[in-house]
Amino acid sequence: MIHRHALLALAVAASLLSLSACKKEEPAPTAPGAAVIPEGETADQFVARINEEYRALATELNRAQWLASTYINADSEALSAKTNERFLGQLNSWIAQSRKFEGQQMSPDSARTIMLLKLNTAMPPPKDPAKLAELTQIASKMEGMYGSGKYCTGEGEAQKCRQLGELEDVLRTSRDYTTQLDAWQGWHTISPPMRQDYTRFVDLVNEGARDLGFADTGEMWRSGYDMAPAEIAAETDRLWGQVKPLYEQLHCYTRTKLKAKYGSDKGVVGDGLLPAHLLGNMWQQDWGNLWDILEPYQGAGSLDITSSLKAMYEENYREQQRKFSGEPTPEQQVELERTAQLGTAKQMTERAQDFYTSLGMQALPESYWEKTQFIKPRDRDVVCHASAWEVNMAEDVRTKMCIKPNEEDFTTIYHELGHVYYYLAYTKQPPLFHSGANDGFHEAIGDTIVLAMTPQYLRSIGLVGEQQQSNESLINSQMRMALQKVSFLPFGLMIDRWRWGVFDGSIKPDNYNKAWWELKAKYQGVAPVTPRGEENFDPGAKYHVPGNTPYTRYFLSHVLQFQFYKSLCDAAGYKGPLYECSFYGNKEAGAKYLAMLSKGASQPWQKTLKELTGGEKMDASAILEYFAPLQTWLKEQNEGQTCGWQASGTATAAAKPATKQG
Numbered sequence: 001m002i003h004r005h006a007l008l009a010l011a012v013a014a015s016l017l018s019l020s021a022c023k024k025e026e027p028a029p030t031a032p033g034a035a036v037i038p039e040g041e042t043a044d045q046f047v048a049r050i051n052e053e054y055r056a057l058a059t060e061l062n063r064a065q066w067l068a069s070t071y072i073n074a075d076s077e078a079l080s081a082k083t084n085e086r087f088l089g090q091l092n093s094w095i096a097q098s099r100k101f102e103g104q105q106m107s108p109d110s111a112r113t114i115m116l117l118k119l120n121t122a123m124p125p126p127k128d129p130a131k132l133a134e135l136t137q138i139a140s141k142m143e144g145m146y147g148s149g150k151y152c153t154g155e156g157e158a159q160k161c162r163q164l165g166e167l168e169d170v171l172r173t174s175r176d177y178t179t180q181l182d183a184w185q186g187w188h189t190i191s192p193p194m195r196q197d198y199t200r201f202v203d204l205v206n207e208g209a210r211d212l213g214f215a216d217t218g219e220m221w222r223s224g225y226d227m228a229p230a231e232i233a234a235e236t237d238r239l240w241g242q243v244k245p246l247y248e249q250l251h252c253y254t255r256t257k258l259k260a261k262y263g264s265d266k267g268v269v270g271d272g273l274l275p276a277h278l279l280g281n282m283w284q285q286d287w288g289n290l291w292d293i294l295e296p297y298q299g300a301g302s303l304d305i306t307s308s309l310k311a312m313y314e315e316n317y318r319e320q321q322r323k324f325s326g327e328p329t330p331e332q333q334v335e336l337e338r339t340a341q342l343g344t345a346k347q348m349t350e351r352a353q354d355f356y357t358s359l360g361m362q363a364l365p366e367s368y369w370e371k372t373q374f375i376k377p378r379d380r381d382v383v384c385h386a387s388a389w390e391v392n393m394a395e396d397v398r399t400k401m402c403i404k405p406n407e408e409d410f411t412t413i414y415h416e417l418g419h420v421y422y423y424l425a426y427t428k429q430p431p432l433f434h435s436g437a438n439d440g441f442h443e444a445i446g447d448t449i450v451l452a453m454t455p456q457y458l459r460s461i462g463l464v465g466e467q468q469q470s471n472e473s474l475i476n477s478q479m480r481m482a483l484q485k486v487s488f489l490p491f492g493l494m495i496d497r498w499r500w501g502v503f504d505g506s507i508k509p510d511n512y513n514k515a516w517w518e519l520k521a522k523y524q525g526v527a528p529v530t531p532r533g534e535e536n537f538d539p540g541a542k543y544h545v546p547g548n549t550p551y552t553r554y555f556l557s558h559v560l561q562f563q564f565y566k567s568l569c570d571a572a573g574y575k576g577p578l579y580e581c582s583f584y585g586n587k588e589a590g591a592k593y594l595a596m597l598s599k600g601a602s603q604p605w606q607k608t609l610k611e612l613t614g615g616e617k618m619d620a621s622a623i624l625e626y627f628a629p630l631q632t633w634l635k636e637q638n639e640g641q642t643c644g645w646q647a648s649g650t651a652t653a654a655a656k657p658a659t660k661q662g
Contacts, residue, residue, distance in 0.1 A: 276526050475630060
C-alpha cells in the first residue's frame with residue numbers, strides 16, 4: 001500500500017534506517033564534521049559522544065534532503081548530495097573509531113549502539129572519498145529523476161506532459177484497456193535513463209558494504225534483524241508459505257473478474273498471469289482501485305469512502321466561492337480550488353490524528369501543521385511519494401504527500417502518522433535508538449490503526465452510511481481490506497528478492513528487467529502484456545529502487561500489523577470476531593501500544609514483540625484468522641476454476657502450476 005506504502009522518515013536516497021536527526025556543528029580538526037577524539041575515552045563515553053554528534057549531523061542531513069524532495073532542482077540536488085557525503089564520511093569515521101573498543105567491557109546499551117552503528121544506513125559508504133562523493137551524487141540524481149519524471153505526448157504547443165499522480169489517476173478510474181496501457185507504459189519511460197547510474201550505484205554500495213565487513217549490500221540489509229542474515233530470508237519464506245494459499249484464492253477470483261470485464265484474450269496473460277496495467281495500481285501492489293470490478297455484492301454495506309471525501313472537497317470549494325465576491329479570474333479560480341484542496345487534505349489528516357489521540361497519544365505539534373507538505377505545489381517539482389520525517393529527533397516531525405480526496409490517500413495518512421507517532425514516542429531514547437524495533441515495526445504501526453478502521457468506525461466518523469449486518473456486507477468489508485493487504489504480500493517480497501540478487505551478482509546488469517518480471521511472475525502472478533526487454537529499466541519506475549529504500553520491511557509489516565492488531569483488541573477487552581474489532585477510543589490499548597513505541601530500537605525486536613503480544617516470533621496466523629470468512633467465500637467462488645499460474649517463457653520454475661479448484 002502502502003503506498004502506502006509510505007516510507008520511513010527519509011524519502012531520500014540515503015534511506016537512513018535510523019531515520020532521525022538534530023543540529024549542531026563544530027569546525028572539523030580532521031575530516032569535515034569530525035570532532036576531537038578525547039584521550040582515554042571509554043566505550044560508554046564514546047557512545048555518548050557519537051550520539052550527540054549524530055544528533056547534530058543528522059538534522060542537517062534531514063533538512064537538506066527535505067529540501068531536495070520538496071524543491072527539486074539542480075541546487076537542492078547538489079546540496080543534498082554534499083550533505084549526504086559529509087554524513088556518510090562521518091559515519092565511516094565513527095565506525096573506524098568504534099573498532100578499538102571490540103572486546104572491551106561496556107554497558108549493554110553501548111554494545112547495542114555500536115552494533116547498530118554499522119547498520120545505520122541502507123547506503124553503505126565506500127572508504128574512498130572520491131567514490132563516496134560519486135555515490136551521493138548518483139543517489140541524489142536518481143531521486144531527482146524519479147521525482148521530476150514525466151510522460152509527454154505530442155509536440156510543440158500541443159505537447160502534454162503528465163507526472164505520476166495524473167497517470168495513477170488514469171489507472172484508478174479508467175476502465176479502457178488501451179488508455180490504461182498507455183498510462184502504465186508512459187510512467188515506465190521515466191526509468192531507462194537511470195539504468196547506467198543504478199548499475200554504478202550497486203558497485204559503489206557493494207564496495208561500501210565490503211569495507212564494513214559484509215559480503216554485499218544485501219547481506220548488510222539482512223543483518224539488521226537481531227538474527228543471522230540467512231535466518232531472516234528463511235523467516236520471510238516461512239511467513240509467505242502461511243499466507244500464499246489465501247493470496248492464490250484472491251488472485252484466482254480477480255482473474256475471473258478481469259476476464260469477464262475485458263474478455264478472455266485481454267483479461268489474462270499467458271498461463272494464468274494477471275495483466276500488469278489492469279490492476280488499478282502502477283506496480284500491482286494494491287488492488288483496491290478495482291472495487292467497481294471486484295465488489296462481491298453490489299452496494300451491500302456501502303464502503304464508498306472516496307465519494308464522501310470528494311463531497312467534503314466540494315463543500316470546501318463552495319465555501320471558498322461564498323467568500324469570494326464577483327466573478328473570479330482563471331488564476332483566482334485555480335487558487336479557490338487549491339485552497340479547497342489544502343483544506344480537505346488537512347481535514348483528512350485531522351481525522352487520522354483523532355484516532356491516535358483517542359488512544360491517549362498527544363496531539364501533533366503545531367510545527368507539524370506549518371511544515372508538512374499536504375498537497376502538490378503548483379510552482380515546482382516534488383517527490384509526491386508519501387513519507388514521514390523525523391527532522392530533529394524532537395518535535396519537528398512532518399509528512400510529505402500530495403493528498404487527493406480518495407480512500408487510498410486517506411488510509412495512507414493513517415499509515416504515515418503511525419511513523420510520526422513512533423518518532424514522538426521514542427524521542428527520549430538516545431539518538432541511535434531512534435528507530436523501530438526492526439524496520440517492519442515502523443511500517444506496521446499506522447497500518448495496525450488502518451485495520452481498526454472497521455465499517456462501524458467509518459460510519460461513526462460520517463464517511464459511510466448505516467451498516468446493515470449481513471454475510472454480504474461482511475464479505476464486502478473483508479474484500480475491501482484484502483485488496484489492500486493480501487494483494488500486497490508477494491510484492492512486499494519480490495522487490496528485495498530482486499535487489500538481493502543484484503547485490504550478490506546473481507542478477508547481472510544485462511538481465512535486470514528480465515529478472516524483475518520473472519520475480520513478479522513467480523510471486524505476484526502478474527505480467528506485462530507487451531515485451532519488456534533490457535532497453536527498459538522497470539525496477540526504476542518504483543520509488544524504492546532509485547530511492548534505495550529496503551523493502552522487506554513492508555512484507556514484515558503486513559504480518560506484524562495483524563499480530564499487533566490482535567493484541568490491542570485483546571488489551572481493549574474485545575471478545576468478538578477479530579475482523580469486527582476497533583479499539584478506537586480505548587485508552588488501555590493505547591497505553592500498551594505507546595509503551596511498545598517508546599522502546600524504539602533500544603532492545604532486540606523479539607523482546608519488544610513479546611511485551612506487546614506475548615510471543616517472540618512473527619506469525620501470520622492472525623491474517624488467516626482475520627480473513628477466514630473471505631477465504632471460505634473465495635474457495636466457493638473459485639470452485640471449478642483453474643487457479644494458480646505458470647510463468648511461461650521465463651526461468652521462473654518455482655511459479656505455481658495451474659490447478660483445478662473444486
